[in-house]
Amino acid sequence: MKKVSIVVSAYNEEGNIAALYKELDKELKKVSDTAFEILFVDDGSKDKTLAEVKKLQKKDKRVKIVQLKRNFGHEIAMTAGMDYAKGDAVIFMDADLQHPPVYIPQMVKAWQNGSEIVLTKRVDNVATSGFYKFCAKSFYWILNMLSETKIPASMPDFRLIDRKYVDFLKGFNEQDRLFRGLLSWIMPNDKVTVIDFVAPERFSGKTKYNFIKSLQLAINSITQFSVRPLHLATYLGLAGGALSGLLALYVVVERYIRHNPTPGYATIVAAVGLIGAVQLVTLGIIGEYIGKIHMEVKKRPLYLADYIEADDKNKKEKK
Ligand code: UDP
Ligand code: MG
Numbered sequence: 001m002k003k004v005s006i007v008v009s010a011y012n013e014e015g016n017i018a019a020l021y022k023e024l025d026k027e028l029k030k031v032s033d034t035a036f037e038i039l040f041v042d043d044g045s046k047d048k049t050l051a052e053v054k055k056l057q058k059k060d061k062r063v064k065i066v067q068l069k070r071n072f073g074h075e076i077a078m079t080a081g082m083d084y085a086k087g088d089a090v091i092f093m094d095a096d097l098q099h100p101p102v103y104i105p106q107m108v109k110a111w112q113n114g115s116e117i118v119l120t121k122r123v124d125n126v127a128t129s130g131f132y133k134f135c136a137k138s139f140y141w142i143l144n145m146l147s148e149t150k151i152p153a154s155m156p157d158f159r160l161i162d163r164k165y166v167d168f169l170k171g172f173n174e175q176d177r178l179f180r181g182l183l184s185w186i187m188p189n190d191k192v193t194v195i196d197f198v199a200p201e202r203f204s205g206k207t208k209y210n211f212i213k214s215l216q217l218a219i220n221s222i223t224q225f226s227v228r229p230l231h232l233a234t235y236l237g238l239a240g241g242a243l244s245g246l247l248a249l250y251v252v253v254e255r256y257i258r259h260n261p262t263p264g265y266a267t268i269v270a271a272v273g274l275i276g277a278v279q280l281v282t283l284g285i286i287g288e289y290i291g292k293i294h295m296e297v298k299k300r301p302l303y304l305a306d307y308i309e310a311d312d313k314n315k316k317e318k319k
């Protein structure tokens with residue numbers, strides 16, 4: 001019998017674990033011809049998330065736990081889950097019930113019918129404001145304009161991936177990673193199914209992404225998938241240079257040809273300001289990339305985790 005791993009990343013989700021499990025269990029019963037493992041990745045939670053998951057493991061041997069030793073962030077949590085998942089396909093989902101388990105039978109069916117990647121598309125998100133939706137839309141527009149790898153908007157991390165592509169994804173070793181970007185990079189033209197869904201409100205707790213964290217993710221996503229901002233630095237420099245040249249020409253013409261003395265300070269301030277701004281922007285962009293190189297060349301392990309199975313005999317450490 002084929003097996004599907006369900007990877008749930010959870011950071012401070014104590015109020016959601018029991019409710020999510022109940023829903024999952026109900027939906028998995030509807031798929032009789034497939035075995036499941038439910039792999040909870042506890043991303044260094046400070047609340048009772050781990051205790052809640054361990055409670056589930058006592059009554060259900062399908063529950064496996066990857067306990068990250070501190071908070072590594074959602075993308076690394078999904079990576080850790082993927083590394084430990086043993087299934088012939090892996091379903092990724094959030095712990096807060098914003099990725100409703102009711103779609104899982106449909107996802108598995110599509111996979112059984114030959115799809116190798118089953119994506120979900122959020123047609124609406126009842127939890128988010130108009131402002132957030134506008135920001136998200138603008139972000140994807142900028143990202144896709146700058147990046148060679150196109151990343152579709154409204155495609156959450158709720159998806160099924162066949163073992164073949166899971167193994168491809170495991171070949172990406174970068175520290176700084178955006179799963180949906182990596183997935184776009186390997187996305188085949190065929191055997192992909194998309195299922196529409198409406199994301200409900202979070203069942204319990206608050207979102208882990210504030211404005212600053214979202215902005216960081218946005219900048220990271222752009223630098224990971226594109227070097228076009230570096231070209232932008234060059235263009236800015238060229239444009240600034242051209243403007244300053246024009247200004248200099250104007251001053252020369254006024255002074256030596258038309259014999260009109262121009263007020264000196266205004267031009268100096270304008271020119272210095274412009275050049276300064278261009279240099280700072282350019283340096284900033286270069287700095288972003290050098291910072292990334294600095295982090296990546298160290299080739300540090302991505303995470304530190306314990307793997308816990310029901311009988312606890314297989315508890316082992318992995319970098
Ligand atoms: N998450 C995680 N590590 C983190 C932040 C979030 O594993 O450092 C998990 C979180 O528990 C949830 C999922 O990632 O299951 C999505 O997070 P959240 O619901 O806060 O994001 P939103 O849905 O608001 O975009
Ligand atoms: Mg959420």
